[in-house]
Amino acid sequence: MEYIAHDLLQLKEEAKLISYTPIPEWVEHSLAKAPFVVVRRAVYRDKLIPVGVRGERRNQRFGAFLSEEAIKQTIRPENLVSFFQNGQSRNMPAIRALEEVAIIFGKFAWGPTGSVGFELASGEEVVTTTSDLDVLIRLSSYLSVKQAEMIVSKLKRCSVSVDVQVETEKGAFSLTEYAKDEETLLLRTIYGPALVKLNQLV
Structure with a gap:
């Protein structure tokens, strides 16, 4: 595996x-x-x-x-979406925000990471009232900058701060940074972080 x-x-x-x-x-x-x-x-x-x-x-x-x-x-983070949808979670702001995020991401392959993901998987109560929500999206097709801008705009209206990492075969990058449409972007790889041009992500 x-x-x-x-x-x-x-x-x-x-x-x-x-x-x-x-x-x-x-x-x-x-x-x-x-x-x-x-x-x-x-x-x-x-x-x-x-x-x-x-x-x-x-x-x-x-x-x-x-x-x-x-x-x-x-x-996998994607597996955890069903955990909170089935009511297997505490009533904490960052966990409740998953309902908002689920609507925004629609058919994307996504799931919670960080403290929310860990608590849903393990049952250990690590999420606090001030916890942010960390999420990943796995891309199977091209995501345009315009699409990213729309998603980021909607996420800003969520009840807690949501940090999204976009996972690709080449590595991961911040959805917020990608939406800025700048010439280069920080890509996290197994060999460490690297600055890459946006067209290298396609």
Whole structure:
């Protein structure tokens, strides 16, 4: 199976993280509460999947690696849309905003990431009353700058701040930055960020 950035991986009970640096103490505590990691946008190492662990604090993020055998379940952001539609979520502003976003994105392949995605997948209550909503869109066809402008305009009227990353085969970029129609754009790739021209995204 292919693992893509922002996929949430539920770990098997006996799963072990692989790290080439010391693992902080908080990592074990976090995984005991919610045995989930997120796939990082990075290069595989010795066939190991690059993953990240989130702690209780914003500054508690740790990058490590994982073998495929340690994975119990894979949850993509797109899968999480049905979670909140079925009422499997708390009544928090950022989670409620998914209903607004669903109308805006229509038939796009999209889903929540960040704290909202993590809470919907794991059941761990990490979303706060001040949380923003992070979302990704996966493009299967060309998205014009005009389309992006219209979407961004609608998102600005949402009840919470919504940050959208557009995922392509070449990497990911900010929908807001793309809508500005500037000559270059920051593209996030597995090899790191790179400035590219808009016509290179097509």
